[in-house]
Amino acid sequence: MPKPRPPGRPAPAGAKRDDRSGRPKPRPEADGAKRQAGAAKRHDGAAKRPDGARADPPRGEARSGGARTKAAAPDRRSGSAAMLPETAKAGPSRPAGDRAAARPMVDKGVAKPAFERGPAKPSVERGPAKPAGVARESRPTPGPLGPRIVQERIGVLLETPGWDDYQLLDSGEGAKLERYGALTVVRPEPQAMVPRRLSADRWTEAGAAFTGDVEEEGPGRWRTAAGIGETWEMAVLGVPFVCRLTAFRHVGVFPEQIAHWSFMAERLRAMAAGGERPRLLNLFGYTGIASLVAAAAGAEVTHVDASKKAIAWGRENQALAGLEAAPIRWIVDDAVAFAEREVRRGRLYDGILLDPPRFGRGPDGEVWSLEADLPHLVDLMRQVLAPGPSFLILTAYAIRASFLSIHELAADLLGHRSGVLTSGELVLLETGATGRPGRRLSTSLYTRFEGAQE
Ligand SMILES: C[S@@+](CC[C@H](N)C(=O)[O-])C[C@H]1O[C@@H](n2cnc3c(N)ncnc32)[C@H](O)[C@@H]1O
Numbered sequence: 001m002p003k004p005r006p007p008g009r010p011a012p013a014g015a016k017r018d019d020r021s022g023r024p025k026p027r028p029e030a031d032g033a034k035r036q037a038g039a040a041k042r043h044d045g046a047a048k049r050p051d052g053a054r055a056d057p058p059r060g061e062a063r064s065g066g067a068r069t070k071a072a073a074p075d076r077r078s079g080s081a082a083m084l085p086e087t088a089k090a091g092p093s094r095p096a097g098d099r100a101a102a103r104p105m106v107d108k109g110v111a112k113p114a115f116e117r118g119p120a121k122p123s124v125e126r127g128p129a130k131p132a133g134v135a136r137e138s139r140p141t142p143g144p145l146g147p148r149i150v151q152e153r154i155g156v157l158l159e160t161p162g163w164d165d166y167q168l169l170d171s172g173e174g175a176k177l178e179r180y181g182a183l184t185v186v187r188p189e190p191q192a193m194v195p196r197r198l199s200a201d202r203w204t205e206a207g208a209a210f211t212g213d214v215e216e217e218g219p220g221r222w223r224t225a226a227g228i229g230e231t232w233e234m235a236v237l238g239v240p241f242v243c244r245l246t247a248f249r250h251v252g253v254f255p256e257q258i259a260h261w262s263f264m265a266e267r268l269r270a271m272a273a274g275g276e277r278p279r280l281l282n283l284f285g286y287t288g289i290a291s292l293v294a295a296a297a298g299a300e301v302t303h304v305d306a307s308k309k310a311i312a313w314g315r316e317n318q319a320l321a322g323l324e325a326a327p328i329r330w331i332v333d334d335a336v337a338f339a340e341r342e343v344r345r346g347r348l349y350d351g352i353l354l355d356p357p358r359f360g361r362g363p364d365g366e367v368w369s370l371e372a373d374l375p376h377l378v379d380l381m382r383q384v385l386a387p388g389p390s391f392l393i394l395t396a397y398a399i400r401a402s403f404l405s406i407h408e409l410a411a412d413l414l415g416h417r418s419g420v421l422t423s424g425e426l427v428l429l430e431t432g433a434t435g436r437p438g439r440r441l442s443t444s445l446y447t448r449f450e451g452a453q454e
Pocket of ligand 1: 252253283284289310333335336355356359360362366368
């Protein structure tokens with residue numbers, strides 16, 4: 001194992017590390033790359049470095065919650081609607097001349113990051129390569145449970161222009177340039193086929209660039225400027241959280257999710273105003289930001305993730321947000337196994353978030369494969385989603401499918417209920433080039449069910 005470095009200290013330039021992960025070996029990085037100064041705020045409270053994608057046993061539930069009784073939803077027929085792009089209710093995007101622009105320039109002649117030197121190597125999105133493990137039994141899922149009466153809205157783009165702490169500054173040539181809080185970051189982006197709009201200097205002066213170097217965990221897969229720590233802080237919808245340079249090129253937040261989180265918070269607040277705490281289930285909850293946004297909106301939250309490290313990161317975020325007293329159950333478990341138990345217990349939830357990776361693994365090695373297991377999981381969710389104005393939001397990343405595939409799955413399993421089923425793509429809007437309309441970058445597919453008041 002590579003010798004651990006204290007948090008906040010960047011790797012030595014050009015450092016090479018063993019790869020014992022079994023993952024595809026990334027291309028070697030040029031030695032002697034120069035580094036730059038940056039402005040990332042250190043966050044030294046974290047002793048561990050969660051990567052948010054691999055799980056360690058054992059598992060357990062941190063708090064217990066109550067149960068509610070199921071009731072049948074009455075059927076009501078409704079029509080379908082035309083499709084329009086929607087802009088997420090995020091805060092205003094930062095003006096040109098953002099914080100990143102004020103960062104010192106890099107030495108010229110710096111070696112280009114590996115991903116800038118040619119076509120990006122195929123990489124696994126949002127999690128480890130397909131794991132070996134315990135395969136699930138195939139389970140039949142029911143067909144449509146009745147006539148499809150849900151109102152269907154197809155092809156709706158949920159566009160996120162960024163907010164105070166996040167901007168998509170530029171994209172192109174297989175990469176994207178983003179600002180997370182005070183840190184500007186370069187990461188591979190296979191969908192970015194456009195030419196870059198900002199200058200090469202704006203790209204090379206970024207505080208951190210994902211290189212795909214060989215270290216399994218920690219920040220060694222990043223090239224960082226001098227003085228850049230591996231953790232820093234930012235906020236979304238009023239909730240502060242810790243960002244971290246992870247080995248899977250993510251930093252602990254998927255900014256396009258703000259479109260879902262704004263919607264969710266609004267719905268939960270409206271439910272909480274009725275006097276009873278709404279219940280939210282967050283499966284594949286990762287670093288817990290959605291769980292904290294939901295708790296801040298008045299919900300009682302059940303957060304499930306297979307990774308102990310991700311749960312630890314979520315708790316760290318909970319403390320940072322000052323929400324220690326909020327009713328959040330942090331559960332290390334396999335999402336499908338947990339959902340099956342919830343069905344047996346007869347539990348009901350007013351809101352459900354599902355953000356599964358394409359491939360994953362439960363704490364006991366249970367294999368999660370989105371294409372194979374999603375129908376069963378959505379069927380389980382159908383059984384725990386409360387009647388009336390409840391909601392379910394499913395996002396899918398990095399699958400070879402149209403949003404129609406998850407739309408039709410949700411429509412078959414939930415379409416017998418009255419409400420609205422909206423499906424499309426989550427999109428980031430570029431904000432970095434002044435005077436030019438921001439380009440759209442699609443990040444994922446989603447489908448969202450909103451039950452009607454009965
Ligand atoms: C990409 S993250 C979800 C992102 C998060 N919802 C958000 O937007 O911030 C996927 C998560 O699924 C978890 N995971 C993978 N396989 C799992 C399984 N079988 N059961 C539960 N969680 C799993 C990973 O640990 C990871 O934290």
